[in-house]
Amino acid sequence: MNDSVDKLVIFLAKRDGIDKVVKTFQYVSKLVNWHVEATHPHISKRFKQWEVASGLSRKAFRTGRFLTGFNLLRRNPGSTLSLRLLAVLANSGEMVYFFFDHFLWLARIGTIDANLAKKMSFISAFGESVGYIFFIIADFILLKEGLKAETKLRSSNQNSPQEDKGIQKIRTDRIMRLMAVAANLADLFIAVAEIEPNPFCNHIVTLGISGLVSAWAGWYRNWPS
Numbered sequence: 001m002n003d004s005v006d007k008l009v010i011f012l013a014k015r016d017g018i019d020k021v022v023k024t025f026q027y028v029s030k031l032v033n034w035h036v037e038a039t040h041p042h043i044s045k046r047f048k049q050w051e052v053a054s055g056l057s058r059k060a061f062r063t064g065r066f067l068t069g070f071n072l073l074r075r076n077p078g079s080t081l082s083l084r085l086l087a088v089l090a091n092s093g094e095m096v097y098f099f100f101d102h103f104l105w106l107a108r109i110g111t112i113d114a115n116l117a118k119k120m121s122f123i124s125a126f127g128e129s130v131g132y133i134f135f136i137i138a139d140f141i142l143l144k145e146g147l148k149a150e151t152k153l154r155s156s157n158q159n160s161p162q163e164d165k166g167i168q169k170i171r172t173d174r175i176m177r178l179m180a181v182a183a184n185l186a187d188l189f190i191a192v193a194e195i196e197p198n199p200f201c202n203h204i205v206t207l208g209i210s211g212l213v214s215a216w217a218g219w220y221r222n223w224p225s
Contacts, residue, residue: 002165096127
């Protein structure tokens with residue numbers, strides 16, 4: 001499968017794939033809206049509408065997503081006790097995020113009381129933050145283990161095809177984990193802006209860049225090899 005169109009079709013068929021595309025739309029439109037707000041208010045309004053529509057669309061795409069974390073804990077929570085504990089904490093936070101995000105979506109579109117939106121947003125963002133923190137810790141532990149495994153393979157001095165394959169596998173895993181850390185850290189900034197508003201996290205440039213870093217790291221991780 002070397003054809004780029006084939007890969008794009010597969011990428012867009014994934015829930016995570018289309019989510020990253022729409023997330024790119026959401027945060028590009030946020031930055032453009034901020035940039036032209038003072039000089040071209042009519043254009044700014046259009047990009048604001050695009051941003052809002054993209055955000056609501058992403059929430060619709062995530063319907064039932066909280067079950068992913070639950071299923072992961074059922075099937076493969078981790079190889080060690082510490083990783084299993086981190087997986088429980090991380091996925092529990094993520095499940096809270098995705099579950100209450102359903103109610104935030106319904107409040108935003110007017111299906112349930114719109115006054116619930118702020119509360120649902122806080123609970124969702126809090127769960128999201130907890131999840132990201134523990135996902136990042138777990139990824140750093142696994143990155144450290146990968147470095148140790150690579151050093152051990154290199155010290156064997158066998159120079160065999162199996163050794164080269166093992167090193168390449170470790171390096172690929174390392175890149176994917178670094179992308180995951182970048183995405184989770186960027187999304188953590190966005191979640192903190194909701195939980196504890198502050199001038200840095202709530203600045204449009206911070207939110208816009210964080211959203212794009214997360215989206216493009218997700219593109220890389222989900223793009224078919």
